[in-house]
Amino acid sequence: MLWLQDVSITFNENTPDEKRALQAINLELPKGEFVTVIGSNGAGKSTLMNVISGSLEPDVGSIVVNDREVASLPEYKRSHFIGxxxxxxxxGTAPSMTIEENLAMAYARNKxxxxxxxxxxxxxxxxxxxxATLNLGLENRLKAKVGLLSGGERQALSLLMATFTEPDILLLDEHTAALDPSRAELIINITRDVVDKSGLTTLMVTHNMQQALDLGDRLFMMDKGEIILDVEQEEKQKLTIENLMQEFQKKRGSDFESDRAILG
Amino acid sequence: MLISLFGAIESGMIYAIMALGVYLSFRILDFPDLTVDGSFVTGAAVAAVSIVNGVPPAVASVLAAVAGFMAGCLTGILHTKGKINALLAGIIMMTALYSINLRIMGQPTLSMLNETTLFQQLESLWATTGIDTFFNGALTAMGADQTPSTWVIIAIMILVTLSIKLLTDYYLKTEIGLALRATGNNKKMIRSLSANTDFLIISGIGISNAFVAFSGGLIAQHGGFADVNMGIGMIIIGLASVIIGESIFGVKTIARATLAVIGGAIIYRIFVTMALRADFLETGDMKLITATLVVIALIAPKMVQARNEKKRRMKKKTELLQQKASEV
Structure with a gap:
């Protein structure tokens, strides 16, 4: 389904600011798998998202979606099948256009x-x-401009727009980070429902370790452009935040930067 | 007075098409496109040269639009593929078009006085209907001492401009049109929804300049000549129409906004006509009048809003004071 081989990208190469954002990433996601990705700031999580979505082009490496090499495909072509x-x-939304117009644009995505x-x-x-499935009453406000919605409502709408055409890959890039806890929980619940229902192959970046443990079938931990931990199914269910921290220490010999990766 | 007002509405309807083009680039695509100053003349030049060389006026007008479309697409390509800043891309095209327009015409001014233009053709057709006599009779009955020579231009321009408005309204609601609007609103978002923003910008600026050039072609036929300098300041006139229209008629929906732009273009012409009738103003003051109008149209609505807001607060304050007074 999604297959990355030796994907590397370096920013500002050969300058004092050189940053190896992704170092030979290899991963394989079977269809329908829901992976959560954690890591401290600058670990390369967002870069990974951008490389898969096509808003960044990797220096080397191949990206295969559904047996199709997409590494050189521009973003707008990839978004036919990547939400x-x-x-x-x-x-994620056009503020001066109405809810129904935004949805219509999302609906036209794969056509x-x-x-x-x-x-x-x-x-x-x-x-x-x-x-109506969002339970936010938005179905009665089809002609309202999206700019009038709250952050939580807009994010719920974005999620709907990204998923209702059932893309091959769904990328969620810290999509609850800008919301207050109760709204974040709402969005997480919607995410769980949608992904469960349509069985989307999903990659979700989060700063929230508890979220990463609660959701999904598999967990990646990233650091310095590498995937340093890959935990699957049963093993993941037994994991706790303490385990994760220890695991990080063992692999890296340093403390996990916990100021941003908030507990729980 | 009546005659010059009539003339203002006539040319206002023609300039409205140019204003709709400016609306597309400025408002819909959020692209400050200065190509307009050049492409307006390109339209006039292409129409004039075609007519002088015996092309039927209707075809010549369409050719003008096509030329404008190509000019606009070039600006779009400079911006998207060449990564040149939008303002700069427009200025570059405007400059280049000046020379191209001169080449098209072969001389700085091209007269069509001995040719039959679109309006003259229609006028002779129209004259047989007797509608003019009817309207002018009505005007005389209302006490007008002078009557316009023909109503054909207004009639045909209402038809043409409204058709273009309705087509634009429809287009902006189609799947491609929605993506075009989103391109001006949130590029990141529409790219993540599989729209080719480069293509949308190029085609959008192309259509915008097609409107502008079409309007230029009609203005040339209306005035009977094309001049290489007739486009100077056109972008400001377009903007003035858009802003005046928006602040008077509102922008709730697309259909309302495009209608507002047409209204704005006509009102702008009426303003200018009236200003020029003042004794202390000369024709050369036109640009200053336009600039002043734009400034007023930009500032006045905000001032009115601020005053209303202040009134509202004062009212609340007195209410609160009264309430407290009654409690004591």
């Missing part, structure tokens, strides 16, 4: 856009049904 939710609630109306009667009905 994405950003950290910033403002980033060729044509010169026919984006919002039709049938589609509006379908959007309403999808929105």
């Amino acid at each position: 994405r939710v950003f950290q910033d609630p403002m980033a 060729k856009r044509k010169l026919k109306p984006g919002v039709t009667k049938n589609r509006r009905q379908m959007f309403k049904e999808y929105l």
Whole structure:
């Protein structure tokens, strides 16, 4: 499904600011697997997301989605089959357009856009049904400008827009980090429901270790551009935050930077 | 007075098409496109040269739009593929177009006085209908001492400008149109939804300049000549129309906003006509009048809003004071 081989990227090569953001990453995700990714700031989590989505091009390495090499495909072509939710609630929606127009744009993601109306009667009905699953009452505000929604509502809408066309890969880049705890929980619950229901192959970056442990079937820990820990299924269920910290110490010989990677 | 007002509405309807083009680039794509000063003349030049060389005026007008489309696409390509700043890309194209326009015309001014333009063709057709006599009769009955020579231009321009407005409204609601609007609103987002933003910007700026050049072609036929300098300050006129229209008529929906732009273009022409009737103002003061109008249109709504807000607060304050007084 998703397969990365020897993917490396270095920023500012041969300067004092050189940063090896990804160092020969190899990973293989079977269809339907839900992976959470943790790591301290600068570990390369977001770079990994950007390389998969196509907003960054790796220096070397191959990225294969569904037996198709995509490393040289521009972002807009990859997003036919890769859905994405950003950290910033403002980033995933068009604020001066209405909810139904935003959904119509997401709906056209895996099709060729044509010169026919984006919002039709049938589609509006379908959007309403999808929105109703969020339980936020957005289905009654189809014609409201998205800029009027709260951060949590916008993020829920972004999540819906990223997933309802059932992309091959779903990338979640700290998509709850900008929200307050109760909104974050809401978004996490929606995420769980959506991913469970449609069985999407998902990669979710988070700073929240408890979240990373609670969600998904597999966990990656990243540091200095490498995946230093890869825990699957049963093993992951037994993990605790303390285990993770010890694991990090063992691998790296230094303390996990816990100021940003908040406990629980 | 009546005649010059009539003329203002006439040319306002033609300039409205240019303003719709400016609306597309400035408001929809959030792309401050200065190509307009050049592409307006390109449209005029292409239409004039074609007509002088015997091309039917209707075809010549379409050719003008095509030329403008190509100029706009070039600006878009400079910006997206060449990564040149939007303002600079427009200035570069505007400068280049000055020379190109001169080449197209072969001389700085090209007269069409001996040719039949689109409006003249329609006028002769129109004259047989007797509609002019009817309207002018009505005007005279209302006490007008002078009557316009023909109503055909207004009639045809209402038809043409409104058709373009309706087409634009429809386009901006199609799947491609939605992606175009999102490109001006949030590029990151629409790219993550599989839209090719480069293509959308190039085609969007192309369409915008097609409108501008089409309007230029019609203005040339209306005035009977094309001049290499007729586009100077056109972008400000376009902006003035957009801003005046928006602040008077509002922008709630796309259909409303495009209608506001047309209204703004007509009101701008009426303002200018009235200003020029003042004894102390000369034709050369036009640009100053335009600049002043834009400044007023930009500042006035904010001042009104601030005043209303202040009034609202004062009202709340007195209410609170009264309430406290009654409690004591």
